[in-house]
Amino acid sequence: MAKAPPPEPIDHHYDIKRLTKVFAITSILVLPVFAWMTWQDYGRDWKAWQKKFVENDRRRTRAALRTAAEKIDPEAEEKYLEQRREGARELRHNRSAVSEAEDEAKKTEGAWYEADQDFRFKKAEMDTARYDFETRQKESPKSAGAASARKDYERLKASYEASTIVEQAARARWDEAKASLAALQKTKKDAEEALAKLDADYDRFQAKLGTLRQSDAFYFVRNAPIADMLAPSLKIQQVQLDGLYNDVNFLRSQRVDRCVTCHLAAETRGFEDREKYPQSVLRTHPRLDLFVDSNSPHPYATFGCTSCHGGRDRATDFTRAGHMPNDYGRYEHLAAQLEEGHDDKGLPTDDDEVKEAMDETQTGRWIKDYEWEVDKYNDLPMYPMKAVEAGCFRCHRSDASHPKAAKLDQGRKLVEQLGCWSCHKMKGLEDLPRVGPNLTRVASKTTPEWTERWLVNPRAFRNNTKMPRFFYLENFEGESGHRLTDTMIAGVTAYLFEKSGKASWPAVGVGDAMRGKLLFENVGCQGCHISEVGAERHVMDGWRQHGPNLIGLSQKVTPEWLGAWLKNPKGYNSETRMPNLRLSDGEIADLVAYLMSRPAQPEFARSRAPKADEKERDALVTDYLTQTKSVVEAKADVARMSPREKDLFVGEKIIGHYGCYSCHAIPGFENAKPIGVELSEWGNKPVHLLDFGFVHVPHTRADWLAQKAGQPRSYDREKVKTFQEKLRMPQFSLSSAEIEAVQTAILGMQKEDMADTLKVKAAGARGAIQAGRRIVKDFNCQGCHILEDKGGQIREAMTASKIDLALAPPVIRGEGAKVQSDWLFAFLNAPRSGQIRPWLKVRMPTFEFNPDQLNGLTSYFAALDKARYPFENRVETLDPRSRAVGAKTFDALKCAQCHPTSQDAFALALRAGKTPADLAPILAAAHTRLRYEWIADWIKRPEEWMPGTRMPTNFPKMDEGPGKPGRRISPLAPALDAPAFAGLKKDLVGIWGSEAEAKAYIGDPDRVTKALRDHVWSLGNEFLTAPQAPKAPNKTKAPAVVAAN
Amino acid sequence: MTALKDLINWLASPAIAVTLSMIGLVGAMFVKPLWTKKGGLVLFATLAGGFAFSFTDPNFRIVATMPDNVPILGMLFLVGFFFWYAMYQAHLNDARLAAGQPPLEKEDSDKKVFSWPDLVYVELVSLIICSIVLVVWSIVLKAPLEEPANPGAAPNPAKAPWYFLGLQELLVYFDPWMAGVVLPTLIIVGLMAIPYIDTNPRGNGYFSFRERKWEIVMFCFGFIILWVVLIILGTFLRGPNWNFFGPYEYWDPNKLVPLNNVSVSEIFWVKWLKTALPTFWLKRELPGILLILFYLGALPGLLSKTLFRRFYEKMGTVRFFVGVNLFLIMLAVPIKMYLRWIFNLKYIVNIQEFSFNI
Structure with missing residues (x-):
């Protein structure tokens, strides 16, 4: 039954015409909105960078193409082109034969x-039948099924074998046809091949250029929205990093770096030019020898980018990737000025100027160019470039130093030498030598009056001291703050002197300050010490500030203590690193006279000695007592205690409060734990756990740290805190460059969350080198020696004192390859003066190394030069002819003119009026000291072993043009004919029988240097004096005698 | 200006804000001129003007423009508009009913139209408009993925999704099992029970205020005060550490507020009887337990005899006791809030032995 039709006209609730209009308007509106959405999704910044990179690459390839085109020899090209035309003509001539051969080849x-297809099919069928047969055979060997399967298999096998023969025959026929065709085409083909070879570079660049096209229709289609899902040329580039993780709290996810999506140029050489490629994103990564390159120690495919730089691995958006500008702090500072209209000092600022300054900061430029903002959801953004070396520290903390990361190296040195690690535990920086002197016997060294004034402000006594200032800082300001400070200082001093061990030192004879000065300048003190009023502190390259600046000693110590200290430093402080210079009593008296006469910083003498304030002291004692007692009990105790008792009580508590014992050995605090926060993984510390107080710095780790390091107590500003709550970190007076360096090191202290295979290897040669560097650093070897091309700073002092640099401590280069390890061990254990270079006044001091340190140093030197360690061959027999030739050549070359062959020869040389500048090491001990192989090598190429050596290059390198290594030649062969060498010629011919042979021998730098080496080896060598010496059980060790010069 | 902002900050503190909005809402419902078109414009202008003024304040701007908070700004105006619209319609109808005319909806319901185009066309247009709004919204307001959740580094303040912020606010006053389990369950159960409790046929299918004053006031109290106002409070006025911050106050994570609260047992034994707390929990908490038993057990009976006698007679025993119990539990929420604000009351029953606290 049909429903009744609706009544006409249909009644509408809405005005349909109006609704249609609304519909039309919204429909039109939805179109641009969807287009906008598509563009938002499609128009990624990284695509623009990829396009720019491809554009640069294209420009570069075009240039390369032009160069390649210019390199093609036009004559050769014309020749081959002509040959090709000739070939074509030939082919035209033999047209019918060619076409016949072509047909044959096709057929x-x-x-x-x-046949080949048939062969493959047959093989597949046979394999199937074999499998079928095998399984049936296994199930029931005797069944009918097995038998028929076997038959099938055998039938198919036969058919397969037949098809093999057919296929091979068909192939042979085809090869034959191809060969006869090729014979006809030979001229043309040869020409084409030759042309291809000639144009190889050109063709390669041409082909590359084809892939870099960005304007043809195909390019637009493949990169169009939606179509780009198939095979776009603009696409995200990523590398999966095995063994590197993102910590997502409950699990770890593999790192997948997408940085090169924009930084396409990073891996490619040829985009280094800063002028041509001003944006770093389009430039090659610097130092490809160290980073990114597949042959570098940090290949991109293994480490990616974010494992060093930090930041979010998967992000392809500028901000989200975690880029951090260098000067965000400054930008925010300026922004605050803009808002407040005045600077820190309250002076009005010009808005336009401030705005301009903001735009000029890196932050300002990034905001303008890349819409950069702080990504508050990114816990670990990248290190700003100024602290980029922090990334090295994450893995390389166990190394001793960082020669390839200057700022980090400085930061590490500061952290080590200023003793940050003493209060703040830092993994990898433990068990270093204490930075402060041992105070267990301080009363026998200095006075309470000096100590109190020193504590007030160490820099007033010694401007370059590494001791930070604990007192009179900003959170103890005002009258009462100062009274409290004085009370604390008085207490600390009282405690130190009360608990100090007592000792008395023998009197020192009357010395001569002038002689003392000469000794000070000559004996080697200046490798570690300066003596300059008002010197600035240098930690980086500050080898001469290894020990304290020797000024104002008369205010600080007694002559008796100083004498005893110089005689035997370990006698006063068993853990000191000050070595023993083996000084005689007379020398000590002179040196004491000189040192006690050195000036002092004037302000120290004028400074006020602090005095305890009774009220503050009582309050402080009560404060501490109430931690364990009730207020009433504490008050009773205070009333009972004598002022001395109170001072000692305060002293003990304050030393504990400020953790003085972390840097200094103090009686009563032998087992106390350091007071600072552990910083081992500070680089991962969530920013919201940092207390910014009321200080306006941007809330980033780097900015917090910079503020803390520069003004350690500033986060107490405007805060109302009790004594116990106040910040305790002392003022280190760091320069802004030093702050940046410390920042770099501390920011790099992050979790080492990676597979073991990726971690820095601490064993083997690498480990030996690091362990050795640690010792070298701790004992300041580079204060005197140039070692690993660094240090030798004593030379500055010698130059200032007008001492000939020929008298400087030797440069240590190639030492591991040069000397025998057991000699080195014995020498370092107990150095004696006058053995090798008796003319030197500077002394190798006795460090009293322990066996671990000695082994560490010897294996370090060996590892540096990849020398054999610890055992080597003992050479006890020599080829007599080689020795004889060596002896003759030694004389002919007048080697003994500089090298005394024995101690007696040296004495003679001196008597003959030779000065030290004319002399070279005595050779008598060469066989006990030097490595046999090394001597010949040294004679052959001394200027390579030690650039600038005074040893003449007797076997110069031939100049064989640039890039060639150059063969060494011996000028001795031609020289043999000169009248001056007539004697030598005669001797050599006597040994060799013929002139030609003698010349051949002496003309070979390898052989002649070996001969010279054999001669040197025999000097003073008792085994070799008799030709068939019986084998001695062992070589005599150098006696461990400490001798004065 | 500063004084004005300080005043508003003070007025926005939870106790005052809830009290004022309660009085304001109920009072306003009886002010007829507000529910006209002119009144609506005035209301809108006040709200919008207040926002315009507040946007000059940097601290307000930071909070109000957080992408997360934008929907709540929208909700503020939408809830306001629909509330006004309902009241406007209700007052129109009330006037018509008073004049003996049928309600406006009667005319509409007599009329029949086809679903096409009247319904489907409008739906289509709505769909397009919603698409446009959502697309533009998602382009303009970024909603980035944050770092993976880390229990060691929870965001401060840690906030629930905006629609749960009212419940989260209740956590200040109740233990989680109450605020998170019992109360939400009762809200759902209570809403489902409404048709069975409220069998009054008047107001079915048309807006009217005069015919259902009690029910409308009750519903608006539950929805607008205990849900919407608490969401707004939780969104805009709860900052780091869930501390209260006035709309023009800086969200300082270091702000400290004393949280010294006491329980009924402490008041009863220590303050009144001057003795130590009994060690046996039942004895200790007896005063609180009795209070609760009285509130839920005896009070409904008392009310049926006194204040709510009219309802009791109208609704019958079962309906009345179910309804009045739900009503009392709803009322318990603001009561507990006020007890906290005025007496620093922490728990009425505080049996820590079983983690049972009311």
């Missing part, structure tokens, strides 16, 4: 194709 190819 035979078809036949082979068919």
Whole structure:
């Protein structure tokens, strides 16, 4: 039954015409909105960078193409082109034969194709039948099924074998046809091949250029929205990093770096030019020898980018990737000025100027160019470039130093030498030598009056001291703050002197300050010490500030203590690193006279000695007592205690409060734990756990740290805190460059969350080198020696004192390859003066190394030069002819003119009026000291072993043009004919029988240097004096005698 | 200006804001001129003007423009509009009913139209408009993925999704099992029970205020005060550490507020009887337990005899006791809030032995 039609006209609730209009308007509106959405999704910044990179690459390739085109020899090209034309003519001439051969080739190819297909099919069928047969055989060997399967298999096998023969025959026919065709085409083909070879570079660049096209229709289609899902040329580039993780709290996810999506140029050489490629994103990564390159120690495929730089691995958006500008702090500072209209000092600022300054900061430029903002959801953004070396520290903390990361190296040195690690535990920086002197016997060294004034402000006594200032800082300001401070200082001093061990030192004779000065300048003190009023502190390259600046000693110590200290530093402080210089009593008296006469910083003498304030002291004692007692009990105790008792009580508590014992050995605090926060993984510390107080710095780790390091107590500003709550970190007076360096090191202290295979290897040669560097650093070897091309700073002092640098401590280069390890061990254990270079006044001091340190140093030197360690061959027999030739050549070359062959020869040389500048090491001990192989090598190429050596290069390198290594030649062969060498010629011919042979021998730098080496080896060598010496059980060790010069 | 902002900050503190909005809402419902078109414009202008003024304040701007908070700004105006619209219609109808005319909806319901185009066309247009709004919204307001959740580093303040912020606010006053389990369950159960409790046929299918004053006031109290106002409070006025911050106050994570609260047992034994707390929990908490038993057990009976006698007679025993119990539990929420604000009351029953706290 049909429903009744609706009544006409249909009644509408809405005005349909109006509704249609609304519909039309919204429909039109939805179109641009969807287009906008598509563009938002499609128009990624990284695509623009990829396009720019491809554009740069194209420009570069075009230039390369032009160069390649210019390099093609036009004559050769014309020749081959002519040959090709000739070939073409030939082919035209033999047209019918060629076409016949072509037909034959096509036909035979078809036949082979068919036979080959048949062969493959047959093989597949046979394999199936074999499998079938095998399984049936296994199930029931005797069944009918097995038998028929076997029959099938054998039938198919036969058919397969037949098809193999057919296929091979067909192939042979095809090959034959191809060969006869090729014979006809030979001229043309040869020409084409030659042309291809000639144009190889050009063609390669041409082909590359084809892939870099960005304007043809195909390019637009493949990169169009939606179509770009198939095979776009603009696409995200990523590398999966095995063994590197993102910590997502409950699990770890593999790192997948997408940085090169924009930084496409990073891996590619040829985009280094800063002028041509001003944006770093389009430039090659610097130092490809160290980073990114597949042959570097940090290949991109293994480490990616974010494992060093930090930041979010998967992000492809500028802000989200975690880029951090260098000067965000400054930008925010300026922004605050803009808002407040005045600077820190309250002076009005010009808005336009401030705005301009903001735009000029890196932050300002990034905001303008990349819409950069702080990504508050990114816990670990990248290190700003100024602290980029922090990334090295994450893995390389166990190394001793960082020669390839200057700022980090400085930061590490500061952290080590200023003793940050003493209060703040830092993994990898433990068990270093204490930075402060041992105070267990301080009363026998200095006075309470000096100590109190020193504590007030160490820099007033010694401007370059590493001791930070604990007192009179900003959170103890005002009258009462100062009274409290004085009370604390008085207490600390009282405690130190009360608990100090007592000792008395023998009197020192009357010395001569002038002689003392000469000794000070000559004996080597200045490798570690300066003596300059008002010197600035240098930690980086500050080898001469290894020990304290020797000024104002008369205010600080007694002559008796100083004498005893110089005689035997370990006698006063068993853990000191000050070595023993083996000084005689007379020398000590002179040196004491000189040192006690050195000036002092004037302000220290004028400074006020602090005095305890009774009220503050009582309050402080009560404060501490109430931690364990009730207020009433504490008050009773205070009333009972004598002022001395109170001072000692305060002293003990304050030393504990400020953790003085972390840097200094103090009686009563032998087992106390350091007071600072552990910083081992500070680089991961969530920013919201940092207390910014009321200080306006941007809330980033780097900015917090910079503020803390520069003004350690500033986060107490405007805060109302009790004594116990106040910040305790002392003022280190760091320069802004030093702050940046410390920042770099501390920011790099992050979790080392990676597979073991990726971690820095601490064993083997690498480990030996690091362990050795640690010792070298701790004992300041580079204060005197140039070692690993660094240090030798004593030379500055010698130059200032007008001492000939020929008298400087030797440069240590190639030492591991040069000396025998057991000699080195013995020498470092107990150095004696006058053995090798008796003319030196500077002394190798006795460090009293322990066996671990000695082994560490010897294996370090060996590892540096990849020398054999610890055992080597003992050479006890020499070829007599080689020795004889060596002896003759030694004389002919007048080696003994500089090298005394024995101690007696040295004495003679001195008597003959030779000065030290004319002399070279005595050779008598060469066989006990030097490595046999090394001597010959040294004679051959001394200027390579030690640039600038005074040893003449007797076997110069031939100049064989640039890039060639250059062969060494011996000028001795031609020289043999000169009258001056007539004697030598005669001797050599006597040994060799013929002139030609003698010349051949002496003309060979390898052989002649070996001969010289054999001669040197025999000097003073008792085994070799008799030709068939019986084998001695062992070589005599250098006696461990400490001798004065 | 500062004084004005300080005043508003003070007025926005939970106790005052809830009290004022309660009085304001109920009072306003009886002010007829507000529910006209002119009144609506005035209301809108006040709200919008207040926002315009507040946007000059940097601290307000930071909070109000957080992408997460934008929907709540929208909700503020939408809830306001629909509330006004309902009241406007209700007052129109009330006037018509008073004049003996049928309600406006009667005319509409007599009329029949086809679903096409009247319904489907409008739906289509709505769909397009919603698409446009959502697309533009998602382009303009970024909603990035944050770092993976880390229990060691929870965001401060840690906030629930905006629609749960009212419940989260209740956590200040109740233990989780109450605020998170019992109360939400009762809200759902209570809403489902409404048709069975309220069998009054008047107001079915048309807006009217005069015919259902009690029910409308009750519903608006539950929805607008205990849900919407608490969401707004939780969104805009709860900052780091869930501390209260006035709309023009800086969200300082270091702000400290004393949280010294006491329980009924402490008041009863220590303050009144001057003795130590009994060690046996039942004895200790007896005063609180008795209070609760009285509130839920005896009070409904008392009410049926006194204040709510009219309802009791109208609704019958079962309906009345179910309804009045639901009503009392709803009322318990603001009561507990006020007890906290005025007496620093922490728990009425505080049996920590079983983690049972009311």
